[in-house]
Amino acid sequence: MPVALVRIHIKYHNMLRRLTGVDMQALDLPAGCTVQTALEAISRQYGHHLHEMLFSPNGTVATHLVIFHNGQLTRDDPDGLLLSEGDELMLFPSISGG
Amino acid sequence: MAGGPEDTLEIMSNQTVAWVDLTTQDVELSPLETALQGQFLGARGVGASLLSRHIANASDPYAPGNPLVFSVGPFTGTPWPTGARYHVTFHSPLTGAYGYANSSGVFGPALQQAGYSALIIVGRSEKPIYLEVTPDGIFFRPAEHLWGRGTREVHDALEANGSRVACIGPAGESRVRFAAIINDRGRAAARCGGGAVMGSKNLKAIVVRGKAQRDLPAAFIAEARHAFAKVRDHPNVRGLRDLGTVVLVGPKNRSGDLPARNHQSGQVPWVDRVDALAIARYTYRTRGCYSCPIRCSRLTRVERGPYPGELEGPEYETLDALGPLCWVDDPEVILEANRLCNDLGMDTISTGATIAFAMECHEHGLLADAELTLQWGDPGSVLGLIERIARRQGLGDLLAEGTKRAAQQIGGDAHRYAMQVKGMELPRQEPRIAKGFGLGHATSNRGADHLYALPTIDLAGNLDAARHFFPPQIVPELMEADNEAYKPDLVVLSEHYCAVSDALGVCKFSTAETYALYPEDLAIGLSALWGREVNGQDLLTAGERIVNLERLYNVRLGLSRIDDHLPERFTTEALSIHTFERDASGEVVRSASPIHIGRLNDFEAMLDRYYLLRGWDANGIPTSQTVRRLGLQSYVRGFDAPGD
Numbered sequence A: 001m002p003v004a005l006v007r008i009h010i011k012y013h014n015m016l017r018r019l020t021g022v023d024m025q026a027l028d029l030p031a032g033c034t035v036q037t038a039l040e041a042i043s044r045q046y047g048h049h050l051h052e053m054l055f056s057p058n059g060t061v062a063t064h065l066v067i068f069h070n071g072q073l074t075r076d077d078p079d080g081l082l083l084s085e086g087d088e089l090m091l092f093p094s095i096s097g098g
Numbered sequence B: 001m002a003g004g005p006e007d008t009l010e011i012m013s014n015q016t017v018a019w020v021d022l023t024t025q026d027v028e029l030s031p032l033e034t035a036l037q038g039q040f041l042g043a044r045g046v047g048a049s050l051l052s053r054h055i056a057n058a059s060d061p062y063a064p065g066n067p068l069v070f071s072v073g074p075f076t077g078t079p080w081p082t083g084a085r086y087h088v089t090f091h092s093p094l095t096g097a098y099g100y101a102n103s104s105g106v107f108g109p110a111l112q113q114a115g116y117s118a119l120i121i122v123g124r125s126e127k128p129i130y131l132e133v134t135p136d137g138i139f140f141r142p143a144e145h146l147w148g149r150g151t152r153e154v155h156d157a158l159e160a161n162g163s164r165v166a167c168i169g170p171a172g173e174s175r176v177r178f179a180a181i182i183n184d185r186g187r188a189a190a191r192c193g194g195g196a197v198m199g200s201k202n203l204k205a206i207v208v209r210g211k212a213q214r215d216l217p218a219a220f221i222a223e224a225r226h227a228f229a230k231v232r233d234h235p236n237v238r239g240l241r242d243l244g245t246v247v248l249v250g251p252k253n254r255s256g257d258l259p260a261r262n263h264q265s266g267q268v269p270w271v272d273r274v275d276a277l278a279i280a281r282y283t284y285r286t287r288g289c290y291s292c293p294i295r296c297s298r299l300t301r302v303e304r305g306p307y308p309g310e311l312e313g314p315e316y317e318t319l320d321a322l323g324p325l326c327w328v329d330d331p332e333v334i335l336e337a338n339r340l341c342n343d344l345g346m347d348t349i350s351t352g353a354t355i356a357f358a359m360e361c362h363e364h365g366l367l368a369d370a371e372l373t374l375q376w377g378d379p380g381s382v383l384g385l386i387e388r389i390a391r392r393q394g395l396g397d398l399l400a401e402g403t404k405r406a407a408q409q410i411g412g413d414a415h416r417y418a419m420q421v422k423g424m425e426l427p428r429q430e431p432r433i434a435k436g437f438g439l440g441h442a443t444s445n446r447g448a449d450h451l452y453a454l455p456t457i458d459l460a461g462n463l464d465a466a467r468h469f470f471p472p473q474i475v476p477e478l479m480e481a482d483n484e485a486y487k488p489d490l491v492v493l494s495e496h497y498c499a500v501s502d503a504l505g506v507c508k509f510s511t512a513e514t515y516a517l518y519p520e521d522l523a524i525g526l527s528a529l530w531g532r533e534v535n536g537q538d539l540l541t542a543g544e545r546i547v548n549l550e551r552l553y554n555v556r557l558g559l560s561r562i563d564d565h566l567p568e569r570f571t572t573e574a575l576s577i578h579t580f581e582r583d584a585s586g587e588v589v590r591s592a593s594p595i596h597i598g599r600l601n602d603f604e605a606m607l608d609r610y611y612l613l614r615g616w617d618a619n620g621i622p623t624s625q626t627v628r629r630l631g632l633q634s635y636v637r638g639f640d641a642p643g644d
């Protein structure tokens, strides 16, 4: 049976844009996927430099990744946040001050 | 908020200003003018007003009549989250213009709890002394036995029975132009050379004994508890709590914002030797300042090897200044350099930037030393120069003057390697990558400074804060780190919010760095404390008033647009940003082609817009309309503000 897919959109900012080379991309993922699934998918697509920006060495989502889900800052566990058709993720690498 | 001098509301009782004359050993006490609080809130704002009114001789930062003002804010020493900070305001020996330093810990709260809002210290003691500040009075004590001692020993000697200490080390005594004031052993009111001013007054230390917390309105305590929980639980403070400010090292290196080799580069290939995980190996405890739910401070210890010792730190700024900026990749050398700076009483940012300047001068054949190699990354040179600068020995005597004056004396192209604005060395952001910071370094009235504006919203991906403060149509461009169009808007807003934070006595890690609290949150607390309505916009206007007053001080001294510029490296040289790979032999190599080129495209356009938004003329001078709008007419003496 074919796996149902959902199409989501990801917008990259600042350093993430430089590493991916794109402002935005569409991504087809299996229905029932989470924010974590999406981050793993793009990390596979763009390789370890992006992976290092998205995940900490212990495999959890990096403290420095700021994720907006449909325009709202997400503070939830990325593994528990389900994505639906047409959802948008905005990703910022946070480096702030000093 | 009523801000004019006509405001006579009783704001807080128990707020004393002490005029302390070190020459005559007289102390005069007076209540803090309520109008002053209404206009300038406290701490930094009150300091700006007092320095502007009482400066005796602006051509000599060490003139005995010049005041050195210690001040606290209305939230200092209260249960308000991060109400830990005090402010020191003075005529800066480093910039020859407006100067201040701000620090945390428990010294400021103790000063507030002893009943003082401000100490205005003038004169010069004949012999070294220290001040003992208590609720029962201020006493002059001999300090000849402490003169020449490091700040650690001074704390050991004076920190008895719950006393809190702020003191100088040998660098302040020998008037190193970037000497710091060290309080609570490991915290520094570091910038602009306040330690040298203290040294010029023969004032070795201030010892404060507070009493129990003063009576505070129940409504305020309830609001403070609420705000405390809000900061404690905010996701933006998590990184600071878990790893301290060094959490920034790795991400900054990736994006090219980790200045290295005196800003010749924005990255190091060996970042894993000095990043947060590397420092965590030495960390044995975390610590928070007074009433702080963030607790960003780390206590580190090196057990053995050539540099054993303990330290509160390092902070990110220090780690970069004494590490990558000088190409030092050994964390134990960085910790030792940090310890030395604290003990000798020197600003780690200016110290690191001055050593990096010396190393680059050496690279170009402009500077040499008989004993030190001055080679990039040489631990002996870094540690040796710190000692020599603090005691003004050999080459240290020249470098103790700061990079601007040292470059003038060295001559040739040396000025190209002096990373300073208005005479103060740049903090540890890369203006070609962190462009808002670049503009903020240039416009800051105390010289190059990351905490004057702290424009983090774009770099931190803080879209919520951007939406809160700015019209929706400019938010997308504003959030692009590389887009210069609205960086001035970001800097103006952030400068106001930083001034508010400093004036209230709170740490910016709860405000302009993380936006765990917004101006509206602070206003709720202040309303409850003062018993009258203050809103967030009132606070931002007070912040704007403080920034303008500081600008007016400098304008009176002749500073203008030309002084709001970055070193030419940042506008004439591009910066290549790379990725790094480990090759088959384990060597880290950088990518053949850059993934980004950092450059400032049109700095002058940013400056133009910044002045426009501020209501200043094209030369960076507040117009008479701006001066009137902010109620600053009485501070405009000796020059005519340009017309509207």
Ligand code: SF4
Pocket (backbone or CB within 6 Å): B082, B084, B104, B105, B287, B288, B289, B290, B292, B293, B294, B295, B296, B297, B507, B508, B509, B510
């Ligand atoms: S955030 Fe850090 S520097 Fe600020 S008050 Fe808390 S412990 Fe001190």
